Amino acid sequence: MPVARTLWNRRVACRDGIELAADIILPGPDRYPTVVLMTPYGRSRSLGNPRAWIRLVDMGYALVTVDVRGRGDSEGDWTPWLKRPNDAYDVIEWAAAQPWSTADVGMVGGSYEARAQWWAAVSRPPHLRCITPLAFGGPRHPLPYGTGIPLQYWLWWMTLVLGRTNQHPGALPWEAAMGHTPLASLDTRLGLTRTAWRRFVEGEIDFAHEEATFSADEYAAVEVPVLIGVGWWDDQETFRAWEAVQTAKSAADCRLLVGAWDHAGNLSPRPVLGGLDVRETVIDPLDHVEQFLARHLKGSCGSVAAQPRCKVFLTGENRWETHENWPPVSASEIPLFLASDGDARGLNGDGRLTGHPGGGAHADTYVADPNTPVRDMSNLAIFAWADPPLDYRYLQRRDDVLVYTSAELSQDVTASGRYRVRLYVSSDRPDTDIFVNLSDVHPDGRAIGLAATNEPPAALRLRYRNGPEPEFLTPGEVVEIEIPGTWMHHVFKAGHRIRLTLSSSAFPLAVRNAGSGRPWGDDTTLQPQTNTVHHSAQHPSRLLLPVLAGALD
């Protein structure tokens, strides 16, 4: 069914009198199961991509796109990240009452649009039947910004959503400006005076704040079925939302889809991954979403009941798997201990991952100079969109990156779940950052990354090692830290090697640690940090890998 009828800029009155703008796209003159998308990015933009949501109209749904409060043609104030459960509730109930709706309403959308779906799910409007959030994170994290490290990237996003309509952030000189200090005035350096940046720097707004996201209890109270979708190189916090709904009333009807894509690939996966032709495995994510919608909005149980609870792309093997539960409970954590002969710096260092602690030298030391930071691969004009998975050797050649590599595997090793890293570290400064990164070293030397670096990285700002209250380091004192890694479902093939890298910056994505212990917006001088990672028998620094199958020698 092609588009038969359109209704533009219909006004939805919220309970406080604010009007939101909605467009309605209909496949015909009747009543249709109804799909709502709420967005800060311009509701018209959501319709513009012919490969995306507009296809739902062909599939027999009424598609409703809504500008969130304060954006586009919707009235009211726009506050980035502030949750608006009442708006979502009012939109769902309005849609259900329209003459073109069967009163069965579901929601779609990715990223911030997925955030809006959670607003609806926790506010429980009576006519909401399901949500399908793609690529949006989980419950509030206990630390500021999750890792304790603010992301400079957020100014790019704040620029995108500055004002009422999207800006084209590519107009601004990011490359020239990103090294600016102090960061409190990065906005004016770029030519911006009206973004939320200052309030972000002051800690007044925070996307992990309780006014922005939901508690684990709120997730658990969700009553409608949820399809969570994400890509391995996308927002890894999404897995925490999946964890949270396991206790929801609707848990049995919740579904997980994890594909081999990045933030932009949620709707259009690429046929080549890390140089490998994977076109056979490319699925249409929207088709998967539609099957879920059909089951809950159209009552098409027969054909759709077979949808597996978890559909997860197995990287390394590059094929799809289905699981009743993911991560699988049968995975066991296997330690791989960091070791070296005293210089694990760079690709040509002597760092090793071994089955036993305490061999060789006792520590590795490197100088992390934030004035020459480790660069991530962000294209500053389009920032969020990497082209994963990347070969990380370009970073691993630096001598401010510690590289620990296992021996060649004698058999395939499948790792499934979230890895952790426990480290014993000391520094000569009151504060420093540690970033961890896991890669799969192919026989030809390529070191293919297992997760994005541009979504919340696996990292820790050490002043927050014990919680949200800063505790500064005493120079030379060894502290034990744990850094949660990224989620994975990956086969390290026989003949491949497992590599862990440690570094102290990921610029310009993440704010560089000035080594000062001061508020991050204030520093104008960046102090090099001499950091030591200890790996003696007394300080068994280790990678804990969730191994599902295969053995490490």
Place this chain on the structure above:
Amino acid sequence: MRFLDTSAVRIRLDERVRAADGTELSVDLYLPAETGRYPVLLTRTPLDNNRPGRPGLAPPAERWKTLAAQGFIVAAGDVRGRGDSEGSFRPFVHEGADGAATLAWLREFDEFGGRIGVFGSGYGAFCAWAAAVADRGVDAVASISPFGAVGEGLPHRGGVVRLDWLFWMHLVGGRNVQPPGIPPWQSIFGHFPIREMDEALGRNDIWWREWLESRDGSSWSAFDLLDDIKRLRIPGLHITGWWDGASAASHRYYTAAAEGMPQDLIVGPWDSATVRRPAGRTGGFDLGPRATLDLDETLAAFFKTKFGAGPAARAAAPRFERDRGGAQVFITGLNEWTSLESWPASDSEAVRLWLASGGGANTRRGDGRLDSEPSGDALDSVTHNPAVPVRFQPEAFSFAQSASGASLTLDQAHITSRDEALVYTTAPLSAPLTIVGQAKVALTVQVDTADADIFVLLSDVFPAGARELNLAHGACRLATLRGFTPNELCRVEIELDACGHVFLPGHAVRLTVTPSLFPLYARNPQGADYLGETKTAVATLRLHHGNTVMSVLELPVLHHPALDATDE
């Protein structure tokens, strides 16, 4: 300019300007790298001042940066109620005052260097003229493909409603540019009554009915700037294309502004899409390497010259070095530019061609001729059912495509293959024939319904009929003519779009008459109530020609030294 460094351009996004009534308007500023004093160029748009690019089309910020890197402060504003500007958008009404308020704000800016230019394309060109008229202190205007003058395509031409306005109203129907390809246009444009097409589109907040009902009355007063422009006395640069929907409007603006001060006119071989990024290929025809134009360079050179830059800038800007202005027009067929003292060319000679046939001029296979002398009286007839209109483009035409930068198809073979098309063609020419200006037709017609439309199209038929290049068209709704009565002979005079073209030896001149040109033009229901009819009537149209009931095509033939070089 090719290696111009734009990376150090200073940018200020979303500066707030207070309009006279307190409404806050959003303006982005692009400043040269070093602080200093610079001339200001203002442009305003309802289509988002900082939108991303599309494939093949750079984001507008790139143009602003290119200008800023050459020593201009560029101010790019969202019009009231669109983009990030407060208030509500009402086409035309606020642009003069809001543009003037923005200029007043810019004059207070500490880097303002004392000279002001305004520029824009489409609605933005209207904004530029409106600001110049309201402000009275603007030093130069650059106007690319400006909105049509009242009745010269907006909202109708020759009394026939143009549907591209409904499309435009959709495009600017929200703060964000609206998705052009989503509405089911074929069914919307096919809707009767014409007045209620807004409802078929699903928009209850646009100006469709208001525009249709307005003749030359008061609601157009904000739009009709021509009298004010005549009194302006500022230099202007006018850029349009032969197939640009705004070609007639451009010439109007040019003529009006030229009353006060010499103007520069550039007319290229472009349509509404390619005039915005002038290309060597339009409509499927290769017009040669000279058909391109670097708009950024042209704008910079124009403003530098008019702001009194030194001789170096003038040397870089050959098109504008003459203070007396003039027209640079691209002669298709020859595929060369030529300079005219003014527009229209004063030295063209009206050459008449007489429509003739043996009574069977239907389709290009018929017996219709264009003769240099009249012959005996005869008539051709077509039966027109609006349900199967003659189509403007060979495929199901979408304005959405053209909005995304695709150009029109200019080969009109799909029109002359229709039985509803009366086709009159000369014999192949033995010598080149150059026309520059507007062709006219005077037809004697007769229809059996209360109303009907007549469209005329001028084309160049390539040797052996291999291709048929449309050059210009014109339109007339018969019921708007004084003295029109059903079933009686009626004299119809239509001016076609301007063109500048050489018919090469072996080519032929063709005039085609059709009763519809859909969906660029709404279908005429052929009843008494043009805007209100819900049903359509089938019409029989008779076209008379000969010694006593004349039907004539009049061509503006030019003998020009540069053009006569092709005479062999």
